[in-house]
Amino acid sequence: MKILVTGGAGFIGSAVVRHIIKNTQDEVVNVDKLTYAGNLESLVEVSDNVRYAFEHADICDKEAMERIFAEHKPDAVMHLAAESHVDRSITGPAAFIETNIVGTYVLLEAARAYWSGLNEAEKSSFRFHHISTDEVYGDLPHPDEHPASAELPLFTEKTAYAPSSPYSASKASSDHLVRAWLRTYGFPTIVTNCSNNYGPFHFPEKLIPLVILNALDGKALPIYGKGDQIRDWLYVEDHARALYTVMTKGKPGETYNIG
Ligand SMILES: NC(=O)c1ccc[n+]([C@@H]2O[C@H](COP(=O)([O-])OP(=O)(O)OC[C@H]3O[C@@H](n4cnc5c(N)ncnc54)[C@H](O)[C@@H]3O)[C@@H](O)[C@H]2O)c1
Known part of the structure; x- marks a missing residue:
């Protein structure tokens, strides 16, 4: 199968691309604008592979998205491109509204137009997988404020949305758009909401790498x-x-929390 991955030069997107190229026979088309957060060095292990292709493009660019769908003819989309740093969303929310909300809308419409032209079998196997955050659910009570005898509360897929930053509000908006495209147009979408990630190629301004780098330099820990x-x-x-499991085995219309 051929998978169009948006934001494949980012932290999680590059892990997804590396996973697919190294562990499956699938093809990947990586669509990325290469903002400050995109880094093609995260993909050097796989970028020479014949099953990998890169498109330097902005998901807000309608013509570019239509061309990419028409040229590559993907069987599925994994949508990770986003502005993702909460602190940056507080100092400059505009890019978050543009990429996370408008960009998701443009991508949904380009994908739906392409999907409408597929035959029935291709249409029913097509997937649009939207990758989101558990920050759309807001905050859980601190364990100290919770009776020790009771089980700690957890977010579930049915928890009401209560985003609290421009970042999480923009991601919540995009989740609603993706679900509306399923209900309104029958477009086969799946949403996943995950907790904070850590690991290789994490951007140095995020908490875990920042603390490690500061500690190595003998600097104060923020x-x-x-x-x-x-x-x-x-x-x-x-x-x-x-x-990858959700994208290949999940059910359209479902939401899966990953933690
Ligand atoms: N990192 C986490 O802990 C975390 C947790 C929960 C959910 N998420 C979600 O997972 C997804 C990926 O997160 P990440 O940490 O890898 O993000 P990241 O910031 O590391 O990477 C985002 C990627 O998207 C690209 N991009 C940004 N705007 C674009 C645009 N307009 N068009 C095309 N490409 C664009 C960037 O160049 C970059 O490569 C995001 O949707 C994020 O909301 C992340």
């Missing part, structure tokens, strides 16, 4: 507030395997 936040961390290569 702590948010009083340092009492708790996060669930997911190893990026485990996540890449989970995403």
Whole structure:
């Protein structure tokens, strides 16, 4: 099968591309704008492979997306391209609205137009897999504020959306668009929401690499507030395997939380 991966030069996208090229016989078309977060060096292990192709393009560019679908004729889309850094969304939300909301809309429409022209068998096997975050659910209560006897609360796929930053609000918007395209047009979409990832090729401004690099340099370690936040961390290569499983075995219309 041929999979169009958006944001394949990013942290999680590059792990997905490496996983697919190294562990399956599938082909990958990586569509990436190469913002500050995109790095083709994360793909050197696989970029010479005949099953890998790169398209330097912006998902907000309608003509480019239509051309890419028409030329490559993918069987599935894994959509990871996004502005992803919460702190940057606070200082400059515009790029988050543009890429995460408008870009997802442009990609959905280009994909749906292409899908409409497929035969019935191709249409029913096609998948549009949208990769999102558990930050759309907001915050869980701190364990200290929770009775010790009770089980710790967890997000489930049925938890109500309560995003709290421009980043998570833009991702929540894109999740709603993707689900609406399934209900309205019968377009076969799947959504996954995952917790924070860590692992190889993580961008140095993110918490775990930042703390490691500062520690190696003997610098102070940055702590948010009083340092009492708790996060669930997911190893990026485990996540890449989970995403591939969902994309190949998941059911259209479903949401899967990955943590
Ligand atoms: N990193 C995490 O811990 C985490 C957790 C939950 C969900 N997610 C989601 O997973 C996805 C991937 O996250 P990541 O950490 O790999 O992000 P990242 O910031 O490392 O990479 C994003 C990639 O998208 C590309 N991109 C940005 N805007 C684009 C545009 N307009 N057109 C085409 N390409 C564009 C960038 O060049 C980059 O290669 C995102 O949708 C993010 O919301 C990430």
